Amino acid sequence: MTLIRLAIRSLGNRWLTALLTVLAIAVSVVLLLGVEKVRTGAKSSFANTISGTDLIIGARSGGVQLLLYSVFRIGNATNNMTWRSYQAISEHPEIAWTVPLSLGDNHHGFRVLGTQPGYFVRYKYRRNQTLKFNSGKPFSDLFDAVLGADVAAELGYKVGDPIIVAHGIGKIRTAEHDDKPFRVSGVLAKTGTPVDRTVHVGLEAIEAIHIDWRSGRRRQDLSVTADDVRKMKLKPKAVTAVMVGLKSRLSAFKVQRYVNTYRSEPLSAILPGATLYELWALIETAETALSIVSLMVVVTAILGMITMILATLNERRREIAILRSVGAGPRTVIGLLLLEAGILTFAGVITGVLTTYALLYSVRPVVDKVYGLYLEITPPSSFELLALGMIVIGGVIAGLFPALRAYKRSLTDGMTVRN
Amino acid sequence: MAEAKTSRNDGTASDIVKMSDLRFAWPGVRKFQISIDEFALATRSRTLLLGPSGSGKSTLLSLLCGIATPQSGRIELLGTEITCLGNAARDRFRAEHIGVIFQMFNLLPYGSPVDNVILPLSFAAERRKRAQACHNARTEAKRILCDLGIEGDLLNGAACELSVGQQQRVAAARALIGSPELIVADEPTSALDKVREGSFLDLLFAQVEAAGSTLIVVSHDQTLAPHFDQVLLLNEIVRPEPQP
Numbered sequence: 031m032t033l034i035r036l037a038i039r040s041l042g043n044r045w046l047t048a049l050l051t052v053l054a055i056a057v058s059v060v061l062l063l064g065v066e067k068v069r070t071g072a073k074s075s076f077a078n079t080i081s082g083t084d085l086i087i088g089a090r091s092g093g094v095q096l097l098l099y100s101v102f103r104i105g106n107a108t109n110n111m112t113w114r115s116y117q118a119i120s121e122h123p124e125i126a127w128t129v130p131l132s133l134g135d136n137h138h139g140f141r142v143l144g145t146q147p148g149y150f151v152r153y154k155y156r157r158n159q160t161l162k163f164n165s166g167k168p169f170s171d172l173f174d175a176v177l178g179a180d181v182a183a184e185l186g187y188k189v190g191d192p193i194i195v196a197h198g199i200g201k202i203r204t205a206e207h208d209d210k211p212f213r214v215s216g217v218l219a220k221t222g223t224p225v226d227r228t229v230h231v232g233l234e235a236i237e238a239i240h241i242d243w244r245s246g247r248r249r250q251d252l253s254v255t256a257d258d259v260r261k262m263k264l265k266p267k268a269v270t271a272v273m274v275g276l277k278s279r280l281s282a283f284k285v286q287r288y289v290n291t292y293r294s295e296p297l298s299a300i301l302p303g304a305t306l307y308e309l310w311a312l313i314e315t316a317e318t319a320l321s322i323v324s325l326m327v328v329v330t331a332i333l334g335m336i337t338m339i340l341a342t343l344n345e346r347r348r349e350i351a352i353l354r355s356v357g358a359g360p361r362t363v364i365g366l367l368l369l370e371a372g373i374l375t376f377a378g379v380i381t382g383v384l385t386t387y388a389l390l391y392s393v394r395p396v397v398d399k400v401y402g403l404y405l406e407i408t409p410p411s412s413f414e415l416l417a418l419g420m421i422v423i424g425g426v427i428a429g430l431f432p433a434l435r436a437y438k439r440s441l442t443d444g445m446t447v448r449n
Numbered sequence: 450m451a452e453a454k455t456s457r458n459d460g461t462a463s464d465i466v467k468m469s470d471l472r473f474a475w476p477g478v479r480k481f482q483i484s485i486d487e488f489a490l491a492t493r494s495r496t497l498l499l500g501p502s503g504s505g506k507s508t509l510l511s512l513l514c515g516i517a518t519p520q521s522g523r524i525e526l527l528g529t530e531i532t533c534l535g536n537a538a539r540d541r542f543r544a545e546h547i548g549v550i551f552q553m554f555n556l557l558p559y560g561s562p563v564d565n566v567i568l569p570l571s572f573a574a575e576r577r578k579r580a581q582a583c584h585n586a587r588t589e590a591k592r593i594l595c596d597l598g599i600e601g602d603l604l605n606g607a608a609c610e611l612s613v614g615q616q617q618r619v620a621a622a623r624a625l626i627g628s629p630e631l632i633v634a635d636e637p638t639s640a641l642d643k644v645r646e647g648s649f650l651d652l653l654f655a656q657v658e659a660a661g662s663t664l665i666v667v668s669h670d671q672t673l674a675p676h677f678d679q680v681l682l683l684n685e686i687v688r689p690e691p692q693p
Contacts, residue, residue: 036557039557039559039560039564040557040559042559043558043559348553348555349557351555352551352555352556352557352568353568354516354540355514355516355543355549355551355555356544356549356568356569356571356572356623357540357541357543357544357545357569357571357572357573358540358544358571358572359536359537359539359540359541359572360536360540361537362540362572
């Protein structure tokens with residue numbers, strides 16, 4: 031029997047303790063890889079959400095907050111930006127295009143975004159991919175709505191279906207704009223970004239549904255029907271944020287400074303990429319804490335493995351004495367135990383990796399639905415491979431301690447073990 | 450004992466084992482120390498070494514096999530002074546030239562009888578060559594096992610499922626494979642009843658004879674003496690050292 035066969039058979043002889051050890055290591059690997067996958071997945075999900083937009087402009091606030099509410103639909107704007115300021119800034123000679131965004135309403139908890147048809151051309155994600163329609167087309171009528179893939183899938187909508195927008199953004203059902211129903215004109219293809227969970231309507235439509243509302247309530251003294259509002263000339267009063275594309279990226283800081291010092295209104299302009307880095311810096315401490323916890327779990331699992339090998343050493347004294355009597359030297363005895371530690375760790379790592387991917391595959395739709403986080407399933411990164419390699423090496427090195435102890439015992443046991 | 454021939458061999462050119470001026474204590478065990486002034490075994494002899502429990506029989510075998518190394522003195526096996534060999538060389542030497550039968554058989558429980566028998570060949574190239582002279586190692590293992598009465602389904606089942614007598618024969622086959630020059634047996638019949646004891650020894654002697662090996666058996670059982678051509682008393686060889 032070769033050393034490997036011997037080690038495998040010996041482990042098979044103690045399969046329950048070996049299985050528990052493999053599971054302990056696997057769980058720690060799942061935690062380590064899981065944290066890493068969620069961390070990098072969240073980062074790439076965020077980073078892939080917006081592409082090709084040079085600046086985002088909104089009312090004066092923190093950069094991270096502006097990015098979160100305008101792009102990721104997280105949180106709320108502290109204030110709006112007037113339509114006049116929007117128009118003035120749009121005419122800046124360095125600006126190539128602008129897309130206004132207006133947030134504030136919802137449909138069954140999904141954010142409603144008022145924008146212009148240009149949004150479907152200008153909005154880009156994951157390395158400049160443009161939005162694609164699964165069915166239908168961008169809005170052409172005032173009360174047309176374009177649904178993100180998840181909205182349509184979860185609520186079972188298709189092109190032509192009527193939908194009613196509710197006032198506000200809470201999940202609790204509030205007053206509805208039921209006098210002015212929308213019609214689904216198109217359904218977008220899945221993007222893995224917050225767009226999937228957004229109902230897109232025209233900017234004028236946002237104005238139209240609020241025309242007989244004041245301070246978040248329907249006015250008692252005024253009632254405008256959907257047909258009447260179609261005949262009206264609708265002009266937005268304010269927008270929540272503006273996506274900006276520049277003629278040259280070199281002018282980004284110049285335009286940013288222009289917006290940040292805009293006299294008529296306090297505004298902020300952010301560079302999405304730079305603000306994402308600010309966001310990473312904010313959550314770095316939490317990431318570090320998570321990584322430390324994962325590492326501690328790995329160390330605990332390896333300690334558990336040492337304990338298991340040490341605990342079984344006594345019952346294995348006879349096995350070691352047998353091997354020594356037939357010519358196995360201390361090196362073989364040490365090698366056998368190191369191999370055993372290596373097999374256990376390797377099996378734990380492989381089980382952990384497979385479990386992690388199985389879990390990622392099964393929880394991805396839930397995470398996407400609940401947190402709007404699209405976790406890409408990618409092969410282990412070089413860092414992850416390095417970490418897994420270190421666990422295997424750490425496991426083998428940890429096996430050295432019981433191996434040396436077994437060797438020392440084999441010297442004092444000689445050929446006879448009476449245990 | 451009365452019918453047995455007891456003698457001391459103080460060493461000749463045809464001796465397979467020679468020990469002289471030996472002092473030994475197990476590392477960290479102060480209570481037990483032994484010394485041997487002179488001890489030798491003639492080639493192809495069948496020797497019974499008698500001694501009560503705790504008298505150092507197993508220690509002597511550990512020294513003889515090179516598993517334990519003495520603090521001082523010489524142990525020569527087949528003309529090689531094994532006390533001068535390094536650890537690895539001593540292990541290789543043991544694997545090549547010595548077959549061991551344990552009191553409790555000491556089979557790997559998770560291996561089949563065949564796996565257990567060919568185990569020493571993993572560590573001994575020359576012995577493997579000898580075992581494979583006619584056929585492959587597994588076939589040779591099966592041949593020896595069949596000669597010892599282990600055959601059929603028993604060959605590939607788990608060793609731990611065999612009866613006591615069967616396990617003892619597998620242990621003997623393991624010691625015999627590849628025809629090592631020296632077969633060392635530590636209380637090999639202690640787990641067998643008298644009927645099985647006799648038949649086991651007959652089978653063992655036949656195989657030892659066929660392999661041309663030297664046999665040394667240690668036991669406390671004086672009734673075994675008639676089976677051997679030489680009986681030695683341990684207390685005549687091993688001298689307990691005064692406690693420090």
